[in-house]
Amino acid sequence: MAEKKLVEEITSMKEDFAQWYTDVVKKAELMDYSSIKGCMIFKPGGYAIWENIQRLLDARFKETGVENVYLPLFIPESLLQKEKDHVEGFAPEAAWVTYGGNEKLVERLAVRPTSETLFCDLYANIVHSYRDLPKVYNQWCSVVRWEKTTRPFLRSSEFLWQEGHTAHATAEEAEARTIQMLNVYADFCEQELAIPMIKGQKTDKEKFSGAKSTYTVEALMHDGKALQSGTSHNFGDGFAQAFGIQYTDQNNELQYVHQTSWGVSTRLIGAIIMVHGDDSGLVLPPHIAPTQLMIVPIRQEAEGVAEAANGLKEAFAAAGLRTGIDLSDKRPGWKFAEAEMRGIPLRAEIGPKDAAAGNCVLVRRDTREKTVVSIEEAPQKAAELLETIQQDMLSRAKDFLENHISEAKTYEEFVDAVESKPGFIRAMWCGDVACEEKIKEDTTATSRCMPFEQERISETCVCCGRPAKKLVLWGKAY
Amino acid sequence: MAEKKLVEEITSMKEDFAQWYTDVVKKAELMDYSSIKGCMIFKPGGYAIWENIQRLLDARFKETGVENVYLPLFIPESLLQKEKDHVEGFAPEAAWVTYGGNEKLVERLAVRPTSETLFCDLYANIVHSYRDLPKVYNQWCSVVRWEKTTRPFLRSSEFLWQEGHTAHATAEEAEARTIQMLNVYADFCEQELAIPMIKGQKTDKEKFSGAKSTYTVEALMHDGKALQSGTSHNFGDGFAQAFGIQYTDQNNELQYVHQTSWGVSTRLIGAIIMVHGDDSGLVLPPHIAPTQLMIVPIRQEAEGVAEAANGLKEAFAAAGLRTGIDLSDKRPGWKFAEAEMRGIPLRAEIGPKDAAAGNCVLVRRDTREKTVVSIEEAPQKAAELLETIQQDMLSRAKDFLENHISEAKTYEEFVDAVESKPGFIRAMWCGDVACEEKIKEDTTATSRCMPFEQERISETCVCCGRPAKKLVLWGKAY
Secondary structure, eight states, X not given: OHHHHHHHTSOOTTTOXXXXXXXXXXXXXXXXXXXXXXXXXXXXXXXXXXXXXXXXXXXXXXXXXXXXXXXXXXXXXXXXXXXXXXXXXXXGGXXXXXXXXXXXXXXXXXXXXXXXXXXXXXXXXXXXXXGGOOEEEEEEEEEEOOOSSOBTTTBOSEEEEEEEEEEESSHHXXXXXXXXXXXXXXXXXXHTSXXXXXXXXXXXXXXXXXXXXXXXXXXXXXXXXXEEEEEEXXXXXXXXXXXXXXXXXXXXXXXXXXXXXXXXXXXXXXXXXXXXXXXXXXXXXTXXXXXXXXXXXXXXTSTTHHHHHHHHHHHHHXXXXXXXXXXXXXXXXXXXXXXXXXXOSEEEEEOHHHHHHTEEEEEETTTOOEEEEETTTHHHHHHHHHHHHHHHHHHHHHHHHHTTEEEOSSHHHHHXXXXXXXXXXXXXXXXXXXXXXXXXXXXXOEEXXXXXXXXXXXXXXXXXXXXXXXXXXXXXXX | OHHHHHHHTSOOTTTOHHHHXXXXXXXXXXXXXXXSTTOXXXXXXXXXXXXXXXXXXXXXXXXXXXXXXXXXXXXXXHHHTTSHHHHHHHGGGOEEEEEETTEEEEEEEXXXXXXXXXXXXXXXXXXXXXXGOOEEEEEEEEEEOOOSSOBTTXXXXXXXXXXXEEEESSHHHHHHHHHHHHHHHHHHHHHTSOOOOEEEEOOGGGSOTTOSEEEEEEEEOTTSXXXXXXXXXXXXXXXXXXXXXXEEOTTSOEEEOEEEEEEEETHHHHHHHHHHOBTTBOOOOTTTOSSSEEEEESSTXXXXXXXXXXXXXXHHHHTTOXXXXXXXXXXXXXXXXXXXXXXXSEEEEEXXXXXXXXXXXXXXXXXXXXXXXXXXXXXXXXXXXXXXXXXXXXXXXXXXXHTTEEEOSSHHHHHHHHHHSOSEEEEEEOSOHHHHHHHHHHHSOEEEEEXXXXXXXXXXXXXXXXXXXXXXXXXXXX
């Protein structure tokens, strides 16, 4: 049967998680490879998810006073070099423009890998007095980092993101903004994407090039691997000193500004796939689903069915639900499989008997649970079900996360956990980068973060046995 | 007085229109020059206008079935070269990436100047059957064309735009989509930007590189110069043949698709400035204004004023108006001038006497007309006034356009009109590019379009005297 075959084209998650992921991306028509090495094409299904992420996250930004801007795509090499750590982090993977038309450029230009240097250049020009502060700017754009290996949404030479860049009068204000934006990310992911996040600070080894401190939200994928989902950096006044960003304070004294930056990217779509997806394809949280409800008529040629289905569509749309209707000449089973593969949270089936009885059947994507409702009540019931699905998806993701955190007090326990217990491992650390390196070399696990919720689960470093300083969350990661 | 000086910093329009334009862009804080040659910075005030344009135009696109996608930033040189006319039009002004990290690329990559070739490459891969058609894709992105001279919003090496690219089964469907999108642009500009457009077809000399026909919407700026504000191209099957985009039709025969593309850019912001602005600065149409109404308290330290002002803000916002409040320590006159410079359509003033009487004063940006209203009625009255302003701005722009179209039947009349009558000139044309070139050389005027509303105002070409074929709208242009 055609509809069976359609679903069979998705490799099972247990059989080969990486292939399952690739299959879902392809079959749900989210993304495609392009003929440009390392660059991807966002197809309508994938881009529409990003549009919803942008809309909801941007509204949260603006509530905190963020203003959007757009800065140039290009960074002159000399500008990129102004902050030492930063250039070391990004120059090796930059794409370089050397010709403008037929003329060789005097100075080559990097296609922006991130825009700290451009924002610093701007702030040096427009910040003069304490009255000009704070500046809380953000831009939605694409960035380029020349990658050797690529995976849809997770790693590609060009990707879409937002980057916020702020300048503040005091160190305290900068730190508060850094944490505030991390919390915006964590709340957004939990409430809109139904993905629980662990918040913490990166170790020096894992922090951003040029940052004083980097905070992160880490999510757990279905295969037990971590995905760094968003970061927020406090730069202190390091960039301000390199770029000469100074202001006159209330006492007429010259001060350096304190800066932050923070970003999330289209990686979040990878997280949605790997946290919620199943062997039938994508499962989208209703808040972010481009189509929340798909109407599938059964025997649509029978009297009254197409009319009833179209009537339902209008009623759902009037109730504010993002509604589709599949009136194609495919068989219903095929339409069901297609809607499931695309992750549409709710399906409304209506056939001749339903239409005659004034009913339709609502089917949840996540649990396949069916509910018969009257056509009259359908919009309200569908809206309620969508909210239930959203909450249930979050609950299941939270349970999964909680059930995939283990603890290790000795190195033996640690190595065993990496091998046999997919997920995060909580273990104490002495603070020495050598231990992070040894753990990575021995196990491929890395320090994901020092969680905000600290605890002393043992007195010694899990790796070297010296006195422990911090509880660290470890894991294999994307 | 400080507020006087603030306004005086804007050069008068009559004195020096180009300087007036630059002053408005700078003083209204729309855009700034960057340290990258030819690239601009969109400041919050300018970018917020673009966000509103995107939001309103994108909704109109989606009503016609457009789906958004995102294609790579880079185009391999060999791909750009596949369509002969197209590469000749764009290669000379492309920015070229030659290094990825430290490695020299085997093939250099153009930073997209426009994405026809990328969409063709995609369609060649995903279009197989008539069932796959039409494809009606669009992307919002930035493009790069290496420009020697730059002007904010009007000409820069990088600019923001949308580019729609469609593929259809038949020539008729492609032509219908080309015209449909031109109408979307014209309606959008008229209803949301309050700018009337003249619709027409470009002559062969002025059409897009690789197009079969190009349609345009042309607007008239306050200095009498034309601004090409949006274009829609019918490619026929030229690109399809170059890229091998074929589908199997209902009779199982192989056919080439027929394609279109269409775009508007941040130039539209330039049009808003030059159609509506005055010597006090920007004047924004309410539909597109990031802030529609600014509350300015007078003697805000007096009892009850700040409270009343804040109460007003809540009431306006609750009525769905995009509302700001200026509680800074500047003088009211300065605040008025600042709100005027930024083009905010309506100002609400409230002082101690107003607050005591339960009133506020609404002041229109466009006419300066003042209306005293009760605080209770203020939100509804403000909403009505905003709609009145929008319609009045459109009426004035229409009157201006109608009063700046002249006719020429002889070359003498034509040359005289170009010199003494700012605006469009209607004159007949024989269809020979040589006449377009002579006119341009003699007068700097160019053929803007062959208007859809054709008329025979004389029997002979205004330039050469041979039999006339088309009525053409001529003018000096940006």
